[in-house]
Amino acid sequence: MGLADITDSIARVIDDTQSGAKELFEPVLRIGVTGLSRAGKTVFITSLIANLLDRSRMPALKANPLITAAFLQPQPDDTIPRFAYESHLQALGASAPHWPESTSSISQLRLSLRTRTTGLLRGLKGDKTLHIDIVDYPGEWLLDLPLLKQSYAEWSAQALQQARAPSRAELAEGWLVRLEASDPSSALDEPEAQRLAQAFTTYLQAARSAGFSNCAPGRFLLPGDLQGSPALTFAPMPRPDKVRSKTLYGAFEHRFEAYKKQIVKPFFRDHFAKIDRQIVLVDALGAIHNGPEAVEDLRLALSEILTSFRPGKNHILSMITGRKVEKILFAATKADHIHHSQHPQLTGFLEALLADAKDAANWKGAATQALSLAALRATVEQSTKHEGEMLDIVRGTLMESGEEVALHAGDLPADPARLLTPAKQGATVWPEDISYNLPSFAPPITADQAPKGLAHIRMDKAAEFLIGDKL
Numbered sequence: 001m002g003l004a005d006i007t008d009s010i011a012r013v014i015d016d017t018q019s020g021a022k023e024l025f026e027p028v029l030r031i032g033v034t035g036l037s038r039a040g041k042t043v044f045i046t047s048l049i050a051n052l053l054d055r056s057r058m059p060a061l062k063a064n065p066l067i068t069a070a071f072l073q074p075q076p077d078d079t080i081p082r083f084a085y086e087s088h089l090q091a092l093g094a095s096a097p098h099w100p101e102s103t104s105s106i107s108q109l110r111l112s113l114r115t116r117t118t119g120l121l122r123g124l125k126g127d128k129t130l131h132i133d134i135v136d137y138p139g140e141w142l143l144d145l146p147l148l149k150q151s152y153a154e155w156s157a158q159a160l161q162q163a164r165a166p167s168r169a170e171l172a173e174g175w176l177v178r179l180e181a182s183d184p185s186s187a188l189d190e191p192e193a194q195r196l197a198q199a200f201t202t203y204l205q206a207a208r209s210a211g212f213s214n215c216a217p218g219r220f221l222l223p224g225d226l227q228g229s230p231a232l233t234f235a236p237m238p239r240p241d242k243v244r245s246k247t248l249y250g251a252f253e254h255r256f257e258a259y260k261k262q263i264v265k266p267f268f269r270d271h272f273a274k275i276d277r278q279i280v281l282v283d284a285l286g287a288i289h290n291g292p293e294a295v296e297d298l299r300l301a302l303s304e305i306l307t308s309f310r311p312g313k314n315h316i317l318s319m320i321t322g323r324k325v326e327k328i329l330f331a332a333t334k335a336d337h338i339h340h341s342q343h344p345q346l347t348g349f350l351e352a353l354l355a356d357a358k359d360a361a362n363w364k365g366a367a368t369q370a371l372s373l374a375a376l377r378a379t380v381e382q383s384t385k386h387e388g389e390m391l392d393i394v395r396g397t398l399m400e401s402g403e404e405v406a407l408h409a410g411d412l413p414a415d416p417a418r419l420l421t422p423a424k425q426g427a428t429v430w431p432e433d434i435s436y437n438l439p440s441f442a443p444p445i446t447a448d449q450a451p452k453g454l455a456h457i458r459m460d461k462a463a464e465f466l467i468g469d470k471l
């Protein structure tokens with residue numbers, strides 16, 4: 001070790017103890033924000049930050065009157081990209097606002113809140129500071145957890161069975177045809193390996209677009225800078241009688257193991273393990289809109305996700321992380337698509353979905369809660385007379401045409417079983433009396449540019465659940 005290395009490591013030790021000492025007085029709360037692709041993560045985080053910096057729209061955050069300052073700070077982890085708050089906010093707040101671009105990786109931001117101390121200690125302690133590290137990561141990455149327990153042969157058998165199921169067979173056809181034409185025992189041929197991986201990825205993307213949630217491995221849909229790397233160039237294959245390392249099957253088996261070891265495990269160890277509280281965003285309305293198969297698939301994905309939050313039950317995960325998330329909030333996003341009179345039904349549906357997923361995951365984990373929210377309210381509510389009856393509707397601007405419409409998306413049933421039972425029984429369409437149509441609304445144009453937080457539904461309730469007790 002050279003002198004420079006020694007001084008460097010001494011400096012680091014001092015640095016670590018200092019930040020450790022600081023954390024004793026200035027606690028850090030790490031909040032994970034996740035959800036499957038398009039669930040609303042980016043808009044949620046942007047809105048949460050905007051509404052914590054300016055809290056005029058946050059009445060349900062009980063400690064609000066005690067907060068004396070809120071500010072963004074450099075984040076502690078140098079290797080994670082910073083959440084691009086300013087550009088997302090600018091996109092949403094512009095005179096011609098647009099939804100933020102899709103994001104595909106992990107990112108982070110630190111927001112600090114200074115609060116007045118109350119009670120006896122007030123004179124002694126002065127203000128206190130809470131650092132909130134918000135970590136955004138794709139929910140698809142959690143769906144990779146089961147892979148850690150599986151061998152390549154087991155995973156392949158399961159993935160093939162899933163792809164051949166009636167609801168997916170058509171989407172998987174291109175890949176299955178290619179697979180049929182290739183021989184797992186033939187010598188590894190890289191172009192052939194790439195074609196198979198590509199065909200498999202195309203199938204996963206098609207499944208995702210059709211509204212399916214279970215589309216592991218997560219990095220195949222969200223490769224980021226791993227695109228084209230060997231760890232992502234494999235696909236399920238039926239196991240030949242004899243496995244040799246230089247064959248296509250042998251190479252894929254090796255790459256599957258590399259994917260687990262070098263991509264999945266480090267995520268759980270380095271990022272997931274440090275999360276104290278978690279919010280899981282669920283596009284429940286989108287799944288209902290996509291039909292019973294999408295709802296059933298979402299239910300299965302939620303139970304997989306719950307398994308990730310239950311390290312005790314999962315031996316591999318306990319070994320990697322060793323600790324538990326304390327609280328998990330499940331939120332049905334984009335609730336501004338429906339009138340508030342329908343929100344209890346939406347929350348009820350999410351609760352029922354969650355209860356089922358909990359049964360499946362044999363849940364005895366952290367405290368959970370479900371609610372319906374809109375991170376950015378794109379509609380206004382209205383009641384109108386229709387065929388002699390009052391109808392609750394929402395009014396907004398359609399994304400596609402730019403046209404302003406007033407609409408009643410359909411009534412969610414009061415009993416969530418009316419949706420969950422047909423979904424579980426494998427129905428392909430909803431019963432006739434349930435119809436539900438969900439358009440995409442454009443973000444609202446805000447007249448005044450003063451930073452007043454973003455118009456939302458129940459973001460303050462979400463914030464109260466996630467950080468309220470720490471303020």
Ligand SMILES: Nc1nc2c(ncn2[C@@H]2O[C@H](COP(=O)(O)OP(=O)(O)OP(=O)(O)O)[C@@H](O)[C@H]2O)c(=O)[nH]1
Nearest residue numbers: 037038039040041042043099102103374375376378
């Ligand atoms: N009306 C309405 N639409 C929303 C809201 N939040 C998200 N959306 C819609 O959902 C889309 C996806 O939201 P994002 O926040 O980008 O979702 P994400 O989970 O970050 O998506 P990925 O980065 O692609 O995984 C947006 O482009 C909007 O069309 C909301 O509060 N209200």
Ligand SMILES: [Mg+2]
Nearest residue numbers: 041042102103
């Ligand atoms: Mg995003």
